[in-house]
Amino acid sequence: MKVVDILRVKGGTLFTVTPDEPLKDSLAVMAERDIGSLVVMEHGDLVGMLTFREVISAVVKNNGAVGTTIVRTVMDDAPLTCTPETEIDEVRRMMLGRHARYMPVMNGKTLMGVISLYDVAKAVVDSQDFENRMLKAYIRDWPVEEGSEEAAPKL
Secondary structure (H helix, E strand, C coil): CEHHHHHHHHCCCCCEECCCCEHHHHHHHHHHHCCCEEEEEECCEEEEEEEHHHHHHHHHHCCCCCCCCEHHHCCECCCCCECCCCEHHHHHHHHHHHCCCEEEEEECCEEEEEEEHHHHHHHHHHHHHHHHHHHHHHHHCCCCCCCCCCCCCCC
16 A cells, blocks of 8 residues: 555645744644644745644743744754655654654655555554455355365354
8 A cells, every 4th residue: 555545535635834934823724724734835845844743842942832933943844755656564664763643745846745643544454454354255255165064264
């Protein structure tokens, strides 16, 4: 399974922010849309990622306030990225290795979407469920040789 398979199911809605936008405005978008991340774009290029992790750190450093903080000062300026053709197993390893919950999907310089660790976990579970159903169906339909008492194993 590849990232493109997740994007196909998830849809193409993207939420971005510019690096010079006030952090409070970005937080309002995240709260309104119930999302945990925003891709930071400048002049059509990916320049960072803003997630609730960076927001919490910024608020703690600023004694519980956002104040006049801008996105550029708190964003992750070197986010992990993948392509639509990246295998899901590789994405899992990358995300787990960096403790990343969100990953922009890039096709060259074009932002195709963002996948979350939840999206990856759901895709893996759905794939395993499908495989289990197919195996159980195969076992149920196990051919019995004539004159043999053998039957499919009971599940």
